[in-house]
Amino acid sequence: MQQRICLSIAVIIVCLTGTFRTALSQSPVIVSRVVEREVRTGQTFVGTILPEKRATIGSAVGGRVVEFPVNEGDRVEEGQALAQLLTNTINLELDAAQAELELRKHELEELENGTRPEEIAQARAQMEAARTALTFAERRLERIKRLASRGDAATQDQLDEAVAGRDNAKATLDERTAAHDLAVAGPRKEQIAQARARVAMQNALVKNLESRIVKHTMIARFAGYVVSEHTEVGAWVNSGDPVAEIVALDRVDVLAHVLETHVPHIRPGIESRVEVPALPDRYFVGKVAIVIPEGDQRSRTFPVKVRLENEITDDHPLLKAGMLARVTLPTGPRKKSLLVPKDALVLGGPSPMVYVIDVEGNGPKGKARPVPVELDIPSGSLVAVSGALKPGERVVVRGNERLRPDQEVTIASELPAEKAASADPQN
Numbered sequence: 001m002q003q004r005i006c007l008s009i010a011v012i013i014v015c016l017t018g019t020f021r022t023a024l025s026q027s028p029v030i031v032s033r034v035v036e037r038e039v040r041t042g043q044t045f046v047g048t049i050l051p052e053k054r055a056t057i058g059s060a061v062g063g064r065v066v067e068f069p070v071n072e073g074d075r076v077e078e079g080q081a082l083a084q085l086l087t088n089t090i091n092l093e094l095d096a097a098q099a100e101l102e103l104r105k106h107e108l109e110e111l112e113n114g115t116r117p118e119e120i121a122q123a124r125a126q127m128e129a130a131r132t133a134l135t136f137a138e139r140r141l142e143r144i145k146r147l148a149s150r151g152d153a154a155t156q157d158q159l160d161e162a163v164a165g166r167d168n169a170k171a172t173l174d175e176r177t178a179a180h181d182l183a184v185a186g187p188r189k190e191q192i193a194q195a196r197a198r199v200a201m202q203n204a205l206v207k208n209l210e211s212r213i214v215k216h217t218m219i220a221r222f223a224g225y226v227v228s229e230h231t232e233v234g235a236w237v238n239s240g241d242p243v244a245e246i247v248a249l250d251r252v253d254v255l256a257h258v259l260e261t262h263v264p265h266i267r268p269g270i271e272s273r274v275e276v277p278a279l280p281d282r283y284f285v286g287k288v289a290i291v292i293p294e295g296d297q298r299s300r301t302f303p304v305k306v307r308l309e310n311e312i313t314d315d316h317p318l319l320k321a322g323m324l325a326r327v328t329l330p331t332g333p334r335k336k337s338l339l340v341p342k343d344a345l346v347l348g349g350p351s352p353m354v355y356v357i358d359v360e361g362n363g364p365k366g367k368a369r370p371v372p373v374e375l376d377i378p379s380g381s382l383v384a385v386s387g388a389l390k391p392g393e394r395v396v397v398r399g400n401e402r403l404r405p406d407q408e409v410t411i412a413s414e415l416p417a418e419k420a421a422s423a424d425p426q427n
Contacts, residue, residue: 029410044326082218
């Protein structure tokens with residue numbers, strides 16, 4: 001019984017091994033051709049990775065730190081608060097100033113809206129009442145005059161009293177008429193201008209208090225990472241004191257010092273290859289951003305900055321400030337070179353290599369042959385290499401990470417060299 005079980009297990013293992021080998025032999029790959037072009041020869045320089053931006057965020061005012069929500073190594077976004085100072089007193093002043101501003105606005109609104117219709121109607125009624133009183137006083141005066149002309153029917157005092165009553169009624173009518181006219185005309189433009197000026201003055205006071213509160217909050221001016229802390233909750237900071245230092249690493253610069261004999265060949269915008277010894281299975285392509293036109297008088301070298309996009313994974317940058325890097329810049333004469341798509345490179349071993357497919361006849365099947373290469377200058381989606389390659393040979397651009405030497409493969413499709421990298425779903 002045990003012999004039968006062992007025999008069955010052995011048969012299963014042999015079958016699985018055969019299936020696995022068959023699957024490997026039928027591994028589909030995508031290939032592209034080796035091309036030959038004229039490119040400049042390159043020179044490699046030692047460089048250092050630097051952040052694109054670096055800023056020490058300081059306090060614009062003095063105060064007590066009540067919030068400090070960041071720590072070294074944290075990622076911060078543009079506009080994110082780094083520290084908050086105590087603002088209780090200023091907040092109370094701001095509340096009072098805003099209330100005063102609302103009062104001033106309502107006063108201005110009242111003047112701009114003019115006199116209410118009810119007030120105009122009231123002034124008109126008072127004017128008409130004064131006109132009626134004047135009519136009565138004039139008629140009374142006429143009667144007194146007729147009586148006085150007959151002799152002793154009216155005394156002089158009565159006549160004087162009637163004249164005074166008529167004059168008083170006339171003055172009252174003039175007053176009520178002027179009040180009615182003022183109500184109809186509404187506030188003077190000078191009063192409205194004064195009210196607007198008071199609103200503007202109060203609004204400026206509110207903005208000044210708001211600006212003072214804003215200065216009590218230190219924010220990040222660009223996205224980056226906190227690399228050092230200079231304060232803590234409860235500490236007192238004076239105006240100008242630093243609270244944190246931030247570096248921008250979404251894009252990084254590789255600073256290299258180039259000999260003066262090579263500098264004339266370097267221009268902003270040209271591509272360069274960047275290798276980082278700490279990441280042996282990767283290489284990067286950047287562009288020259290700055291060629292500083294002042295060199296070191298002793299070494300006769302000029303600073304050159306190559307800028308490249310960083311990779312951010314889980315808020316952590318792949319390339320970190322201070323890393324050692326090697327930059328290959330096109331500084332030599334043009335010569336014919338072999339170029340392969342960058343995705344054809346297999347990195348991480350003793351040296352970079354590509355897998356060449358030796359096709360059997362005209363069919364889609366072939367064997368994978370590893371060819372060690374040395375990297376040179378990048379050219380768009382291609383990179384110049386030197387090694388035992390020939391123009392027109394097929395190199396694997398998809399599926400090369402799982403190949404073994406002399407493994408049988410099936411060519412699923414062939415891409416033009418210039419489009420091999422752009423077809424990568426991760427690009």
